[in-house]
Amino acid sequence: MQNRQVVVENLPTGKLHCNNFKIKMGLIPKLSSGQVLVRTTAFAITAGARAGLQGSASYAGAAESDVVMRGTGIGEVVESTNTQFPVGSMVxxxxxxxxxAALNSRSLTFIPERYDPLKFIGPLGINGLAAYFGLFRTGRPVIGETVMVSAAAGSVGHFAGQMAKIIGCKVVGVTGDDKKAERLRNELGFDASVNYKSENFRNxxxxxxPDGIDVYFDNTGGDILGSALFxxxxxxxxxxxxVVSQYDTSSPDSGPRGxxxxxxNKRITMQGFLVFDYADEYQTARDEINKWIDSGQLIGWTDEVFGLDSAPEAFVNLLAGGNVGSRVVRLD
Ligand SMILES: NC(=O)c1ccc[n+]([C@@H]2O[C@H](COP(=O)([O-])OP(=O)(O)OC[C@H]3O[C@@H](n4cnc5c(N)ncnc54)[C@H](OP(=O)(O)O)[C@@H]3O)[C@@H](O)[C@H]2O)c1
Incomplete structure (x- = not known):
């Protein structure tokens, strides 16, 4: 049996292109002690993966070519050397x-049968958790405050905005598309939404x-951050x-004025966060997010594409704003 893979053929020098990737036939890996063989059923396409190909701006370290494209996925255990992850379980x-993929047990999360596994690359996955910890631990909004979210119709953004609504904030979403802006208001209950591509964006x-902004959840940096500061x-x-506005390039802009x-002057706190710092608290957060999903307070938009071959195009297209919510590639 063969293992089809998307490999980074060469690192992008300008905008990402499908030619930066190739499909390769690899071998099914042999397991070492403690490892688990996972048959991937779906993986997430995320904006942060573009930073990983830029290298310096990413926590993932130096970018590499001739390696399987990195990403988080879900799959079924088909061979195991660890009883915590029996054959047939989802991880x-x-x-x-x-x-x-042959994966070390430490890097895996067991998905209990009561969950839809796809939620683990959506609201219960890294992006849902980033929204949760970034909003509540770094943004720290309280009831009645105004929260602005950029890339608001994307994966992290649509979760962050809804979570701020759940605790009683006014939420303003920023996106680059009028249709997405309308959906944020009509389907997710955002109080307002603004298109950053409009000539009148600042106004x-x-x-x-009207009451200013108390918390800005910044997914983009760039001019949107500059406007939020004012x-x-x-x-x-x-x-x-x-900083998604600065990922798809080899020459990111310098930071905004202000x-x-x-x-x-305004005693503003500006703080970065990485979701991985909260790994010990993921389960508590997942329990709370799952309650919001079950009660209908939180909706996860899933944007599905099918087949391994479609992944490079789905990635290029996501950076151009083609996705709504969490983009996943399904292999099942
Ligand atoms: N700190 C952490 O631990 C952590 C964890 C996960 C993700 N993240 C970050 O979360 C952000 C969102 O990631 P995601 O995976 O959820 O992606 P996403 O928001 O689903 O997709 C990216 C979106 O960015 C918008 N965009 C593209 N170019 C832009 C530009 N020049 N200016 C403004 N918006 C632009 C597009 O929407 P429009 O149509 O609206 O332009 C696109 O849909 C990224 O910055 C990522 O690095 C951080």
Whole structure:
């Protein structure tokens, strides 16, 4: 049996292109002690993976070519040397973009049967958890405050905005598409949504935030961050989640005007976070998020594409704003 894989053929020098990847026929790996062989059923396409190909901006370290594209997926255990992960069970782990992966047990999360496994690459996965910890631990909004979220119709963004609504905040989403903006208001209950590609973006943001902004959940950096800084209230908090506006390039812009001047004058706290720092608390967060899903308070938009071959195009397209919610590639 063969193991079809998407391999990084060469690192992007400008914008990402499908030619940066190739499909390769690998071998099904042999297991070492403690390892588990996982047959991937689906994996997530995430914006942060583009930072991984940039290298310096990523926690993942130096970017490499001629390796299987990294990524988080779910799959079925088909061979195991660890009784905690018996054959037939479903797991979440760093499968990469391939059909089979030999993974160390430590890197795996067992998915109990009561859950839909797909939720583990959606609201109960890294992006749902990033929204949860970034919002509540770094942004720290309280009832009645105004929370602005960028890349709001994307995976992390649509979770973060809904979580802020759940605790009683006013939520303003920023996206690059009018249809997405409308869906945020009509389907997810955002109080307002603004298109950053509009010529009137700054004024639209002003109109959408009559009481200013108390918390800005920043997925994009760039000009949107620059605009948010001017609307932030005294004592405002910026939760720096990611910088998607600067990922798909080899020459990221410098930071926006207003730092540190506006931070000083308005006593704004700007703090980055990494979801992995909260690994010990994932289960508690998953229990709470799952309750919100069951009660209908939190909706996970899933944007599915099918087949390993479609992954490179799905990634390029996500960076151009083609996704709504969590984009997953299904292999099952
Ligand atoms: N800190 C952490 O631990 C952590 C963990 C997970 C993810 N993240 C970060 O979370 C952010 C969102 O990741 P995701 O996987 O959920 O991706 P996503 O939001 O589902 O997809 C990316 C979205 O970014 C928007 N976008 C693309 N180019 C843009 C630009 N120049 N300016 C503004 N928006 C742009 C597009 O939407 P539009 O149509 O609206 O333009 C696109 O749909 C990323 O910054 C990622 O690095 C951080």
């Amino acid at each position: 979440l782990g760093p499968t990469g973009w391939q059909e089979y 639209d943001l002003k109109l959408a935030t 609307r932030l209230n005294v004592g405002g908090r910026i939760a720096c989640c990611g 730092i540190p001047g506006l931070l000083v």
